[in-house]
Amino acid sequence: MNAMLDTTRNRPLAINGQRLWDSLMEMAKIGATPKGGVCRLALTDLDKQGRDLFVQWAKDAGCSIGIDRMGNVFARRSGRDDSLAPVVTGSHADSQPTGGRFDGIYGVLGGLEVIRTLNDHGVETDRPIEVVIWTNEEGSRFAPAMVASGVFAGVFSLDYGLSRADVDGKTMGEELQRIGYAGDLPMGKPIHAAFELHIEQGPILENEGITIGVVTAAQGQRWYEVVLTGQESHAGPTPMPSRRDALLGAARCIDLVNRIGLAHAPLACATVGMVQVHPNSRNVIPGRVFFTVDIRHPDDAVLAQMDREVRDGIAKIASELKLETTKLEQIFYYAPVPFDAACVDSVREGAKRFGYSHRDIVSGAGHDACYLAKVAPTAMVFVPCIGGISHNEIEDATPEWIEAGANVLLHAMLGRASR
Template identity: 45%
Template sequence: MTLSASSRVNLERFWSTIERSAEIGKGREGGLSRLALSDADKEIRDVFVAWCREAGLSVSVDQVGNIFGRREGQDNSLPPVLMGSHLDTQANGGRFDGIVGVLGALETVRTLNDLGHVTRRPIEIVNWTNEEGARFSPPMLASGCFAGTYPLDWAHKRPSDDGATFGEELRRIGYLGEAPVGSRELDAYFELHIEQGPVLDAEKVQVGVVTHAYTSYGFLAEFKGETAHAGPCAMDLRRNALIAAARLLVTVDDLGWDYAATGGKSTGSRLVAWPNKAGIISDWAQAICDVRHDDPRAAAAMAERVRRAIGEAAARAGCSVEILDSWNWGGAIFDPELVSGIRRQAASLGYTHRDLPSQAGHDAYFLARVCPTAMIFTPCRDGITHNNNELATREDIEPGLNVLLHSVIARADRQGVL
């Protein structure tokens, strides 16, 4: 085989990796529950590393468990072109979210091997740790560390509900690597992903060219009150942390409806409390919420209303409150040259395509802070995701795979520094 405009990935081989991945960490029927640094995550990591080595890649693991597979280029003094996503899932996750991006990157390398083509620049593929944030908060933790947003020690101390910390679990499953986190030059980063929205599927468009990201703000708030007997404790004496957290989440949901007509969204995603039992008032609670909007100014206004709501919820319930963590990402973050290149490749390959924003969070958001970055979307049925009914077919994904292949080759083979 030789490299040409007609070169395509091996779809059957790619699909076999998807099916193998779907056997690891099964959740509800048809779905996955492969939380970060769980035993199931270790199993898929081991399989992925084996696949990388079989493809002739050298494998390294950094200190937050990110796995890199490197394919040498003609000039290895040049920074590599990186592509990938994540293999961890939500508690009720699907078979494609993140996984398509990692295994699509692997298939790109395998196709280059088939073609016997060595790119000018090296190519690397990556599995980012804990993108979902389902076990360790915040989401995109390890790519955030790679970008220098989160300190390494802070990341290692992030707790899970079962009491383990991020660093302890990395060590337990054997993926506390030695490679430094970040601190190296990248030529570019590409991430292939299912859309996680209904637009491509509804319009029967094959490829999404991601132009920008919704601006998002997230918060982890901790409320502290006092336990008391639910019967005799007078209402004016109560300091119910659970109620404070619940009031916040209801307010956040109402806020989303205020902005719904212009595409704004808000989510109360988590509430935990202690003792959280009948007959007793809870003296501790945590809540996680987020807001997002395509207009950065509207998103900032929504975030400010959440900050006020946190204080108001605590005061009304007679509790104290602390914002333990907050995060912000999105906006006009993707590289115009890479975006234009993806658009050209989709057109030259004969695929229908359209521009659209990313509404979910992705590791690409942090990579955009350190190198030119772009995303490619493939359709998913009815936009259903973070759900065991998440569905994409081979035919849905194949165009995006081939656009990734040709976009990466074009970037890695270009002459000059820029």
């Protein structure tokens, strides 16, 4: 049969939208939260349960399973010529502490639905097809984000990846061993083409009534960890002019970061997302504050300018308040990522095949596809999410959007899985 066509209905081959939705809802029971979201932090017991369920489903679909040394899980459907490099799709199964039901896992289960659909219709591809769970994409338990796909792409060393520790000092290597996902496959391998299916995590597609985002590039990012040190002192007897208040300095830095983001609008984003105050007592002037900074822009020159403004601004604030900047470290950086033109065209053609409304879009978030693009032709497929809300328990999407994105993924992959 024509791999692109359901000859029984004379229409494009299509995934089973209800089956995909049911799989997403079944997976969402693992780590379910009171507001309808999920909490499956990387390499916790709940993450293991989610991985185990995916592995069982993939085996039921006839896939073989491989796991590399960073715990990335590869479910492989053989092609006519298994010596050929595979066409790969996938995303992540870990979540934010108050995460949603679709972020990441939609890309994993959308890929599994592609394989199930090919099985249903007896379609044999020339190249193997693989669906991947990338470990610790979120970076909420182990920083930085996307570390395992970064090791796969050669951005980080294996030792660096395995040694990343959470706030309790547990390393990724130790936790992979504990949950049984410390694999033995070597890091990295040839990939013919790669696609990642994801909710947009922003409001553009929904606001414009567009079903498919054809992702042409991703913003560059820089993450920082900052420590300002002053002096703890009694909140009552210490006169205002003589204080060395580290929290006051952090507050001014937070405002600085926000102003930098606004100054480079509309494409820039600048965020302080974590603050830890010491000694965190109501009648003690804070003597030390740790905080994080996240800046993003699709133009690397502008991102570099924002970097200078962050560094110079924090130094000026610290000097004015007689504080020490005991740490200002960039812990994560990648340049803006242009995706492969041919893969992007495959996504665009998939949307056209079904008559879905679509537009080109730049990803404001980081994704494993950004690192994968360093070693393989790569593109992404976006669908809307309600209200543009993500990294939130109320994150949501319609079954129609979910089905449409997987249909586009199916045809983009089929187009690349031939010789």
